Amino acid sequence: MLKKRKRTEMNQGEQKEKGSGTLNLKQIIQEQKLAIPSENIHFQEPMKNHVSFRIGGPAECFITIETQEQLKTVLLFADQNKIPITILGNGTNVLVSDQGIPGITLQIKLTGIKIENHEDYAIIHVASGEKIIPLAHNLAGQGIAGMESLSGIPGSLGGAVRMNAGAHGKEMKDILQTISTLDRKGNSHTYPVEEAEFSYRHSVFQTKEEIITKVTLKLTYGKTEEIKQQMQTYANERKQKQPLEFPSAGSTFKRGNGFITAALIDQAGLKGKQRGGAKVSEKHAGFIINQGNATAEDVIELTKSVQQEVQKQFGKKIELEIELIGQF
Numbered sequence: 001m002l003k004k005r006k007r008t009e010m011n012q013g014e015q016k017e018k019g020s021g022t023l024n025l026k027q028i029i030q031e032q033k034l035a036i037p038s039e040n041i042h043f044q045e046p047m048k049n050h051v052s053f054r055i056g057g058p059a060e061c062f063i064t065i066e067t068q069e070q071l072k073t074v075l076l077f078a079d080q081n082k083i084p085i086t087i088l089g090n091g092t093n094v095l096v097s098d099q100g101i102p103g104i105t106l107q108i109k110l111t112g113i114k115i116e117n118h119e120d121y122a123i124i125h126v127a128s129g130e131k132i133i134p135l136a137h138n139l140a141g142q143g144i145a146g147m148e149s150l151s152g153i154p155g156s157l158g159g160a161v162r163m164n165a166g167a168h169g170k171e172m173k174d175i176l177q178t179i180s181t182l183d184r185k186g187n188s189h190t191y192p193v194e195e196a197e198f199s200y201r202h203s204v205f206q207t208k209e210e211i212i213t214k215v216t217l218k219l220t221y222g223k224t225e226e227i228k229q230q231m232q233t234y235a236n237e238r239k240q241k242q243p244l245e246f247p248s249a250g251s252t253f254k255r256g257n258g259f260i261t262a263a264l265i266d267q268a269g270l271k272g273k274q275r276g277g278a279k280v281s282e283k284h285a286g287f288i289i290n291q292g293n294a295t296a297e298d299v300i301e302l303t304k305s306v307q308q309e310v311q312k313q314f315g316k317k318i319e320l321e322i323e324l325i326g327q328f
Helices: 025-032 068-081 132-141 157-162 224-241 261-267 296-314
Strands: 002-004 041-046 058-065 085-088 094-096 101-108 113-117 122-127 176-183 188-192 210-221 278-280 288-290 323-325
Touching (some): 025 041, 025 058, 058 068, 068 101, 132 157, 132 224
Parallel strands (some): 085 101
Antiparallel strands (some): 122 210, 176 188
């Protein structure tokens, strides 16, 4: 999952080639000697290797963040040098432009889980880079319930909170207590769930210039075997109904207001429709899949075609759920 920052005017050194008398981004970063392991910093990194769609051009600079101090260091550096920042979690629910991502892309891999057991409930403090699927299984093994419905979401916790991800009638907001962030100046903030402005696939963090670093969850207790059995039931349903055998960004379109988007796409006869390497899944019409060689342009053109046809046949406007990163 990802937070995209509006592109600001960049230093001239980022816009000119080497030898022009000014520094480019790679030179700036190398000369600054940021307190980040060198193996965590890559230039012109193919984004198709880091997103579930397996599509996307190169990130100008790609940095893996493992600690909050590393994150603060890069945010301050980027702010001082007016370098745009893009935040990436587990790389699901996003489509990266074929032209790639300018500036610095941060892959957030903050980890850590702390459990407070109370008589009737458990408070879970979790770093935003933790992945939801293993987190849910970890908690289930300790008899902590409440994440069964969400246990198949393939993203990181931070990305899921940012878009208020959900499944089987439950959303992230239903289990959250607080959300902690860092702003571009490196300042910390904590929000109670009531101030996060959660709604369907939306939160205030989609517009704030802040990065989610940690959340607290409030969950209940249950029997481990029953929790795991329910999680397995949901997993079997996903395998049966969703095209998990192909790269995708999950559900491509948002749920409609009073209608099921996938059902309209199916009724419009659009299952199997292709554009280049992109295809409307024949298993689930709400998914656009990468057959192996799709480009971002293929996906965008196919989504536009689907939207236009649904509008034409049913008079319904359908919106993208996936987030577009880079220039389209």
